[in-house]
Amino acid sequence: MLINHSYSLELPLMDQADVLVIGAGPAGICAAVAAARQGSRVVLVERSGAVGGNLTLGHIRTCMGIVGPGTMKEEIGELLGTGGACVPHNVEEAKFALTDWLHKNGVIVYLQTPMAEVWTEGNRVRGVVVSTPQGLARVEAVCTVDATGDGMAAALAGAPFQVGRPKDGLMQPASLLFTIGGVESALVCTHESDDTPVGGQSYLALCEQANREGVLPEDVTIVRLYGGERPGERMVNATQLCRVDGTKPSDIARSDWELRRQIHQVVEFLREKIPGFERCYLLDGADFPGFRETRRIEGEYILTEEDILEGKTFPDVLVHRANFCFDTHNPAGGGQAEDLETARSTRPYDIPYRCFLPLKVENLLVAGRCISGTHKAHSSYRVMNICMAMGEAAGIAAALSVRRSISPRRLDVREIQAALIAGGVALFD
Ligand SMILES: Cc1cc2nc3c(=O)[nH]c(=O)nc-3n(C[C@H](O)[C@H](O)[C@H](O)COP(=O)(O)OP(=O)(O)OC[C@H]3O[C@@H](n4cnc5c(N)ncnc54)[C@H](O)[C@@H]3O)c2cc1C
Structure with missing residues (x-):
C-alpha cells in the first residue's frame, strides 16, 4: 500500500518550538529542562498519560548508574526524595514531582500525544506529526531531540540504526x-x-x-x-x-x-x-x-565495550565518568549473558557528543538508551542516571544550535562543554 505523506502539510499547527523533545523519560525530561534553562521555547510531547517513562510508568524504582558530579541526576534525586542514592522512589509521587518541575521550568508539555511521523525537508527535520485526542497535528521545531528510547524519530527521519547482538540480532529480553x-x-x-x-x-x-x-x-x-x-x-x-x-x-x-x-x-x-x-x-x-533494548541509532561515533573496558576519555566528552556494569540479560534464555567478572569489568568512561548525532539527518539529536553504541556498551549506559546526564547534554546542545542557527552537527562542542561546566557539571579530571 502506498502511503501519501503529502497530506501532512495540510495538518493544523499545534505548536512551534525552538527545541522539540520527543518522549518524557529520564533522558527527555532532562533534555527539555536543560534546553529551557538556555532560553529556548521547549515543547515536550509524550505518548503516555504521565511523564517519567520507565522511571514512573515502567515501575523502575531504582535509578542506577554513576556519572561525574554536578549533573541533573542529582537534581532528580532531590525531586524523587532519594538524594540520588540507589533506593526505591515512589512512582506516584514522582509523576507529580517531575511534571511540576517541567512546568516550573517553562517546558510546554503535551501528554497522550504520540509522535506518529517525522516531518522532513530533504535530510533536515522540520518537526513531527503527532496524534492528539483532536486528531493529527504538526509541531514545528528548529531542533528536535529524540528521547523515545526506541530512536523512533531518528529512524523515521532516515538515520541508520542497529538492533540486537552482533551474532543473531537478538535483543535483551x-x-x-x-x-x-x-x-x-x-x-x-x-x-x-x-x-x-x-x-x-x-x-x-x-x-x-x-x-x-x-x-x-x-x-x-x-x-x-x-x-x-x-x-x-x-x-x-x-x-x-x-x-x-x-x-x-x-x-x-x-x-x-x-x-x-x-x-x-x-x-x-x-x-x-x-x-x-x-x-x-x-x-x-x-x-x-x-x-531493555530496541534500536540503537548509528551516530558519528559508536561507543564500544572496548571503550568502556578501557575507561576511555574523549575530547568531545558530554557525559563524564559514566559507569555501570555490563548488565546484559540473556537474550536467549534465563539469567545474565555474561559471567560476573566480565560484567563488573567496566571502568568510568566518557560518552562523546558524536554518539548523540545521528548519521544522515540534520537538526536532530538522540539522547537516552537509543544513542549510538554497541549491544554490549548499551547494556551499561542504558541505566537511568546515565540517561539523565545524556538528556541534559543533548538539551543544551539543541538550545545552542537554535541560538547559533546551525545544525547540531556544526556546533563547536567546546561551547556545549562550557555551558555544562557553567552549570556545575564536571567534564574533565
Ligand atoms: C525491565 C527493565 C528493568 C530495568 N531496571 C533498571 C533499574 O533498576 N535501574 C535503572 O536505572 N535502569 C533500569 N532499566 C533501564 C532504564 O529504565 C531505561 O534504559 C531508561 O529508562 C531509558 O531512558 P530513556 O529516557 O532513554 O527512555 P524511557 O524511559 O523508555 O522513556 C522514553 C519515553 O518516550 C516516550 N515515547 C516513546 N515513543 C514515543 C512517541 N512516538 N511519541 C511520544 N513519546 C514517546 C515513552 O512513552 C517514554 O515516556 C530497566 C529497564 C527495563 C526495561
Whole structure:
C-alpha cells in the first residue's frame, strides 16, 4: 500500500518550538529542562498519560548508574526524595514531582500525544506529526531531540540504526516489573551474585529448581527481590520474555499478555516455596512491558565495550565518568549473558557528543538508551542516571544550535562543554 505523506502539510499547527523533545523519560525530561534553562521555547510531547517513562510508568524504582558530579541526576534525586542514592522512589509521587518541575521550568508539555511521523525537508527535520485526542497535528521545531528510547524519530527521519547482538540480532529480553506486599521475611536477592540461604537451602538453587520443574516460566531462572518502599514489600524483577521486538505492535501485546501471566506464576512460586512469603500478594505493577533494548541509532561515533573496558576519555566528552556494569540479560534464555567478572569489568568512561548525532539527518539529536553504541556498551549506559546526564547534554546542545542557527552537527562542542561546566557539571579530571 502506498502511503501519501503529502497530506501532512495540510495538518493544523499545534505548536512551534525552538527545541522539540520527543518522549518524557529520564533522558527527555532532562533534555527539555536543560534546553529551557538556555532560553529556548521547549515543547515536550509524550505518548503516555504521565511523564517519567520507565522511571514512573515502567515501575523502575531504582535509578542506577554513576556519572561525574554536578549533573541533573542529582537534581532528580532531590525531586524523587532519594538524594540520588540507589533506593526505591515512589512512582506516584514522582509523576507529580517531575511534571511540576517541567512546568516550573517553562517546558510546554503535551501528554497522550504520540509522535506518529517525522516531518522532513530533504535530510533536515522540520518537526513531527503527532496524534492528539483532536486528531493529527504538526509541531514545528528548529531542533528536535529524540528521547523515545526506541530512536523512533531518528529512524523515521532516515538515520541508520542497529538492533540486537552482533551474532543473531537478538535483543535483551522484555520484563514487566511489579511489587508485592505481605512479605514476612528479610529476604532480598538483587542479582546472581546475591545468594542467601532460605530454610537451609540456597535461594538461587530453589529458583533454578523451580524453573527446571516448570513451576517458574521457561526463561525465568532467578526471581530478583529488591527491598520495597515500605516494610513487607518487595519489588520483583523476574518476568522475562526473550525474542521479542519492542517496536513491533504485535510483540508488544504478546509481551504484555505473557508477562502479566508470568506475574501470577512468580507470586505462586514465592507463596509455595519461600518461607515468609506465604501471604504475599500482588500490590501493583508497570503499565507496560519494559523493553531493555530496541534500536540503537548509528551516530558519528559508536561507543564500544572496548571503550568502556578501557575507561576511555574523549575530547568531545558530554557525559563524564559514566559507569555501570555490563548488565546484559540473556537474550536467549534465563539469567545474565555474561559471567560476573566480565560484567563488573567496566571502568568510568566518557560518552562523546558524536554518539548523540545521528548519521544522515540534520537538526536532530538522540539522547537516552537509543544513542549510538554497541549491544554490549548499551547494556551499561542504558541505566537511568546515565540517561539523565545524556538528556541534559543533548538539551543544551539543541538550545545552542537554535541560538547559533546551525545544525547540531556544526556546533563547536567546546561551547556545549562550557555551558555544562557553567552549570556545575564536571567534564574533565
Ligand atoms: C525491565 C527493565 C528493568 C530495568 N531496571 C533498571 C533499574 O533498576 N535501574 C535503572 O536505572 N535502569 C533500569 N532499566 C533501564 C532504564 O529504565 C531505561 O534504559 C531508561 O529508562 C531509558 O531512558 P530513556 O529516557 O532513554 O527512555 P524511557 O524511559 O523508555 O522513556 C522514553 C519515553 O518516550 C516516550 N515515547 C516513546 N515513543 C514515543 C512517541 N512516538 N511519541 C511520544 N513519546 C514517546 C515513552 O512513552 C517514554 O515516556 C530497566 C529497564 C527495563 C526495561
